[in-house]
Amino acid sequence: MPPAPLAAWTDGRIIELDHPTATTVRLRMHVEDRPRHLPGQHYLIRLRAPDDYTAQRSYSLASDSDDPLLEFLVERQPDGEVSEFLADVAEVGDVLELRGPIGRWFVWDTTTPVLCLVGGTGVVPAVAMARTARRLGRADLVRVAAVGRGPDELPYARELEKHGATFAWTRSESDGRPAGAFTRDELAPLLDGVELAFACGSARFASYAEELLLDASVDAGSIRVERFGPTGG
Amino acid sequence: MPVTRGFQRRRPEPDRSRLPPGQYDTGSSWPVLTAEATPHQPAEAWQLSVDGLVEAPHTWSWSELHAFEGSSYFGDIHCVTTWSKFDMTFTGISVDDLLAVARPTSEAAYVMAHSVTGYTTNLPLADVTGGRAWIVWSVDGKPLPRQHGGPVRLLVPHLYFWKSAKWVSRLELMAEDRPGFWEQNGYHDRGDPWLEQRYQGD
Numbered sequence: 150m151p152p153a154p155l156a157a158w159t160d161g162r163i164i165e166l167d168h169p170t171a172t173t174v175r176l177r178m179h180v181e182d183r184p185r186h187l188p189g190q191h192y193l194i195r196l197r198a199p200d201d202y203t204a205q206r207s208y209s210l211a212s213d214s215d216d217p218l219l220e221f222l223v224e225r226q227p228d229g230e231v232s233e234f235l236a237d238v239a240e241v242g243d244v245l246e247l248r249g250p251i252g253r254w255f256v257w258d259t260t261t262p263v264l265c266l267v268g269g270t271g272v273v274p275a276v277a278m279a280r281t282a283r284r285l286g287r288a289d290l291v292r293v294a295a296v297g298r299g300p301d302e303l304p305y306a307r308e309l310e311k312h313g314a315t316f317a318w319t320r321s322e323s324d325g326r327p328a329g330a331f332t333r334d335e336l337a338p339l340l341d342g343v344e345l346a347f348a349c350g351s352a353r354f355a356s357y358a359e360e361l362l363l364d365a366s367v368d369a370g371s372i373r374v375e376r377f378g379p380t381g382g
Numbered sequence: 383m384p385v386t387r388g389f390q391r392r393r394p395e396p397d398r399s400r401l402p403p404g405q406y407d408t409g410s411s412w413p414v415l416t417a418e419a420t421p422h423q424p425a426e427a428w429q430l431s432v433d434g435l436v437e438a439p440h441t442w443s444w445s446e447l448h449a450f451e452g453s454s455y456f457g458d459i460h461c462v463t464t465w466s467k468f469d470m471t472f473t474g475i476s477v478d479d480l481l482a483v484a485r486p487t488s489e490a491a492y493v494m495a496h497s498v499t500g501y502t503t504n505l506p507l508a509d510v511t512g513g514r515a516w517i518v519w520s521v522d523g524k525p526l527p528r529q530h531g532g533p534v535r536l537l538v539p540h541l542y543f544w545k546s547a548k549w550v551s552r553l554e555l556m557a558e559d560r561p562g563f564w565e566q567n568g569y570h571d572r573g574d575p576w577l578e579q580r581y582q583g584d
Contacts, residue, residue, distance in 0.1 A: 157583075160384060197383060202391040205404060205464055230392045230406075238388045245386060251581065253567040254417055352414040356529065359419040370500060372419040 158195065159183070161247040163239060164218055169304045172225050173270060174236040175211075177218040180247060185214045188277035189256035189347065189375075192219065192249030196234055206231040207251065209273040209349075209375070211305070213280040219247070222304050224270040255347065255375045259285060264343040266336070266358045268296040269303070271350030274375065276305045278347075279312045288312060294339050296330050296354065315339060330357060336365050349375040400458055401466055402575035408465035414529045415463060417563070418499045421549055425525075425533035430517065432480050434555035435490035440483055444533070447517065450475040455516055455539055460575040462542040472526075472537050474518030477510045480553070490555040494562060495536050495547040503547050503562035505538065506572070507555070514540055517550065542573035542580070 165177035188210070195205035206229075212220035225236040239245075257263055257278045265275035275293045282291040293314035297303025299321045306316070316323070317331045340346070346367050348358035355376040362372050396407060425444050433439035453476040460466045486507065493505045509515065516537040519526050526532035531548030538545045544564050565571055570579040578584060 158383075196386040196389040198389050198391045199385050200391060203404070204389075204406065207463060234386075234389055240387075243387050244384045246384070251568060254563075352529070355414075356420065363419055369419045369421065374417055374419060376414050376416065 158246050158248045160244050161194075161219065163241050163243045163245070166239060166241050168236070169222070170302055172236075173304050174223050174225070174239070175304075176221045176223065176235065176239070177212075178221070178245070178247070179218055183219070184250065186210060186250035187253075187256040187258070188213065188281040189274045190250035190252045192221070192247050192251065194221070194231065194235070195246040195248070196231055197246065204230050205246075209277070210250070211273045211276040211280075213277060213284055215284055216280075222270055222273045222276075255349070255373050257281065257291065257347070259287075260290070261344050262290050262292075262342050263345045263347060264292045264294060264339055265347045265349070266294045266296075266331070266362060267348070268330075268350035268354035268358065271348075271354060271375070271377070272297075272303065272305050272309065274347065274349055276308065279309065279314075283312070292339055292343065294331060294336065296350075331361060333361060333365050336361055340365055340367065344371065346372050347375070348372060350377075352376045400468065402460055403578045404580075405460055405464055405466040405575065408467050412467055412530070413461070413463070413465055415461065416529070416548065418501060420529055421498050422528075423498055423533065423549060425519070428533050429551065430480075430534065431552045432484040432555070433552065434494075435487045435557060436481075436484040436555050437487060438484050440480075442480070447475060447519075447534075450479045453479070453516060455518070455537060457539055459539050459543050459546075462544055462569065462573065462580050466575075470539075471522050472516060472518040472539075473520040473523075474516050474534070474537070476513060477515040477517060477536075477553070478513060480517065481511065484555075486555045489557040492556045492559045494554040494556055494560070495545075495550050496552040496554060497547050497549040498551045499549060501547060501549075501563050503545050504556075504559055504565060504571070505541070505545055506559070509538060509541060509545075509572075510536075510553075514538065540574070542570075542575055544569065545573050 161178040161180045191207045191209045208221045226232045267275045278291045296317045300306045428444040431441040454473045458468045518537045536547045536550040
């Protein structure tokens with residue numbers, strides 16, 4: 150089946166905006182007649198200056214397709230011309246240019262049992278997958294293992310906790326578990342019955358995640374990776 | 383095309399002769415973008431094949447590749463995710479040299495680049511000939527890092543960088559075009575940054 154052409158640029162209005170953590174902003178936006186999306190897909194957000202200068206970046210969706218609004222969680226990057234604007238300047242009512250949904254690889258097909266091994270703002274696509282799974286009454290299909298500095302610094306931590314996610318806090322001991330990322334032994338039981346693993350986070354996190362998955366005997370062909378962040382070195 | 387309230391240009395007017403539309407200069411950073419797990423492949427065990435519609439299919443070892451006369455690219459690279467990186471030096475060999483050995487048949491019009499991960503990307507033959515494509519193993523005088531495709535990647539710098547397949551192990555000559563990995567997943571078939579051919583329909 151030939152893939153359908155991608156949607157053109159469209160306008161999106163910010164309906165809700167808050168700052169879940171010190172370094173992130175959550176945007177909930179309305180787009181008229183938008184196409185449905187699969188969890189894991191992303192949108193481009195484009196900003197336009199009065200002199201027609203534009204800057205665009207891609208951001209993963211946190212929202213389920215049935216959500217009337219598109220939800221993005223953006224981390225402010227040092228000197229990030231788009232993320233700093235969204236975090237510090239954007240307000241409810243502002244209209245931004247959007248294009249999407251984009252991506253047909255880092256997506257959950259809604260039927261395959263998967264593990265999301267995610268870190269920091271890499272939780273975003275896992276949130277979309279978990280929300281979709283709950284709507285479909287198949288929360289069991291999306292297992293989430295999330296790494297963060299601590300519960301207050303990981304976006305969506307409480308929502309993911311309700312979903313049954315497993316956490317590794319790198320800066321704080323928790324219930325007798327020492328601070329640190331997941332070990333292979335911790336990951337192994339989470340992989341039981343899983344057919345596909347999604348790794349998402351910064352370049353450094355993604356490298357750790359893919360190595361851990363390979364170390365836990367996940368077939369390389371069953372690992373899908375999404376890296377982001379200002380630099381990978 | 384609404385002006386974004388409160389958004390002002392923060393960067394100086396870019397050199398539009400170097401920066402394609404929609405791109406920004408990423409400066410000294412070099413983002414890592416890969417959809418699959420980074421493979422562990424020692425350079426010494428590397429092999430590169432050219433096959434398909436060629437008169438003399440051939441496989442080269444790591445040391446045999448190095449027996450070719452070296453060739454370098456100095457210039458800019460452009461990623462579909464909107465960063466561009468200026469003044470890169472890649473060293474390896476010209477794809478022309480491999481094709482001179484394998485001799486594409488008259489029907490060959492497209493190339494599918496395959497990596498050891500199963501990643502593929504398709505290119506018109508004309509985009510990898512005439513001194514416009516390389517097989518490279520070093521960047522800025524150092525071995526190409528694993529996360530950037532080391533030990534060996536394809537380099538087609540006049541197209542978006544997803545065409546420069548990391549960990550390339552095979553160039554397959556074809557008569558008909560067929561979409562590669564990202565091309566099946568919504569990206570443009572050719573990917574010319576100057577025409578902003580990012581996604582299907584562009």
